[in-house]
Amino acid sequence: MSHSGRSSSHSDSPPQDLKRERDELLQSLGRGTRLTEEFLAEVEELRRRMAVLENENARLRATIQADHAIRDLLDKIESLEVEKRELLSKFKQAEADSSVVSSRIHEMESEFANLANLFVASNQMHSSLSPRTVTRRIKEVLAQLVGAERYGIYLVSHDGAELVPIASEGLPAAELAPQPLASSVAREAFDSGAAQVDEERDPSTGTAQHPAAVIPLAIDDRTVGVIVIVSTLEQKRSFETIDFQLFKLLGQHAAAALVSASYYVQAGRQLPGLEAFLDLSV
Amino acid sequence: MAEYSCLIVEDSPMMRQLLVFALSRVKNLRVTEADDGVDGLRKLASARYDIIVTDINMPIMDGLKLVKRVRSDPMHKDTPIVIITTEGSQEDRQRALQLGANAYITKPIQAPQVIATVKELLKID
Numbered sequence: 001m002s003h004s005g006r007s008s009s010h011s012d013s014p015p016q017d018l019k020r021e022r023d024e025l026l027q028s029l030g031r032g033t034r035l036t037e038e039f040l041a042e043v044e045e046l047r048r049r050m051a052v053l054e055n056e057n058a059r060l061r062a063t064i065q066a067d068h069a070i071r072d073l074l075d076k077i078e079s080l081e082v083e084k085r086e087l088l089s090k091f092k093q094a095e096a097d098s099s100v101v102s103s104r105i106h107e108m109e110s111e112f113a114n115l116a117n118l119f120v121a122s123n124q125m126h127s128s129l130s131p132r133t134v135t136r137r138i139k140e141v142l143a144q145l146v147g148a149e150r151y152g153i154y155l156v157s158h159d160g161a162e163l164v165p166i167a168s169e170g171l172p173a174a175e176l177a178p179q180p181l182a183s184s185v186a187r188e189a190f191d192s193g194a195a196q197v198d199e200e201r202d203p204s205t206g207t208a209q210h211p212a213a214v215i216p217l218a219i220d221d222r223t224v225g226v227i228v229i230v231s232t233l234e235q236k237r238s239f240e241t242i243d244f245q246l247f248k249l250l251g252q253h254a255a256a257a258l259v260s261a262s263y264y265v266q267a268g269r270q271l272p273g274l275e276a277f278l279d280l281s282v
Numbered sequence: 283m284a285e286y287s288c289l290i291v292e293d294s295p296m297m298r299q300l301l302v303f304a305l306s307r308v309k310n311l312r313v314t315e316a317d318d319g320v321d322g323l324r325k326l327a328s329a330r331y332d333i334i335v336t337d338i339n340m341p342i343m344d345g346l347k348l349v350k351r352v353r354s355d356p357m358h359k360d361t362p363i364v365i366i367t368t369e370g371s372q373e374d375r376q377r378a379l380q381l382g383a384n385a386y387i388t389k390p391i392q393a394p395q396v397i398a399t400v401k402e403l404l405k406i407d
Contacts, residue, residue, distance in 0.1 A: 106394075109307070109393075109394055109397075110394065112307070112393070113304065113392065113393030113394060116300065116303040116304065116393060117300065117393075119303075120296055120299045120300050120303065121296070123299070124295065124296045124299070137296060140294060140296045140297075141296070143389075143390075144294065144296060144297055144300075144389055144390055144391070145296075145300075145390055146390070147389070147390040233368070233389075233390075235388065236390070
């Protein structure tokens with residue numbers, strides 16, 4: 001038994017070297033297990049980090065895409081700004097052009113109105129051979145077109161010494177007597193054959209001594225009378241271009257219309273025979 | 283495009299001619315002339331007009347009487363009336379406006395003003 005026990009004890013107890021090997025093996029296995037666990041933990045950590053990085057990557061990709069979109073939008077805004085500036089510039093140019101055209105149309109309308117006034121004045125003066133009607137129409141031109149309030153129409157006497165009133169409006173009787181030409185306020189205009197207008201003064205404040213305008217009446221180059229506009233209507237505070245054109249027209253046409261009408265009446269309202277026109281040799 | 287008709291009542295041939303010249307610038311506006319208020323009423327009785335331009339001072343029947351008669355005429359009671367007055371005749375102007383005139387133009391008349399007034403009352407460009 002003791003032998004057996006000894007032998008058993010001998011056999012159960014591994015030799016020291018085996019024991020050491022076993023322990024070393026067990027230690028190695030333990031280390032392997034730890035290493036494996038560490039490795040697995042590392043793998044897990046790497047997976048987690050990879051997932052994080054993937055998420056980060058996805059987010060960055062999204063951000064980059066958004067940046068691209070924003071950049072595209074900024075480019076679009078810039079191009080729209082350029083387009084807007086171009087359109088504004090074109091609009092301003094068109095507005096300026098429109099303003100020029102409007103101004104030109106306004107000028108043309110005004111010019112047309114002036115020409116209409118001149119045509120009507122001339123037409124009215126020459127469309128009658130009655131001295132009374134011609135005189136009335138000259139007065140109408142003065143009152144309605146020029147805006148004269150007080151005025152007189154004078155013809156020079158045969159001896160050339162006096163200005164004799166043939167029509168007037170708003171003048172006192174004292175001013176309607178024949179006036180010696182030499183001392184008349186109309187002398188300068190009569191002698192020069194040019195209308196005398198004080199453009200510095202308000203024509204509505206004119207007086208008999210300082211009339212607003214004096215218009216010489218001529219037939220060809222001969223002055224045969226004057227129109228003295230003493231003052232204009234209150235609202236007429238200055239003479240415009242059309243007024244000067246009307247003065248010119250009156251100066252050139254009024255006397256001729258009056259003289260023609262007078263001769264026609266003197267001739268018993270008879271038209272001249274054709275022979276009067278045959279030797280014109282035009 | 284609509285066509286409008288205008289009656290000018292004015293005893294002075296020169297003023298009439300000027301008004302016709304001015305209003306001939308308004309597109310699609312047909313202009314008829316009358317020598318005085320009586321002639322004007324006669325023409326108003328025979329046709330319908332879209333606007334009336336009348337002088338105040340006229341023989342036989344003046345512009346004030348014409349305005350009054352037009353406002354009592356069923357066919358033209360709402361027709362715009364433009365009166366032509368002188369600067370000094372403010373009472374006539376006020377009376378005409380009270381009687382139903384819509385606007386006034388002061389002599390000496392300016393064609394652009396006549397055109398603008400008529401266009402405004404007819405509401406045309």
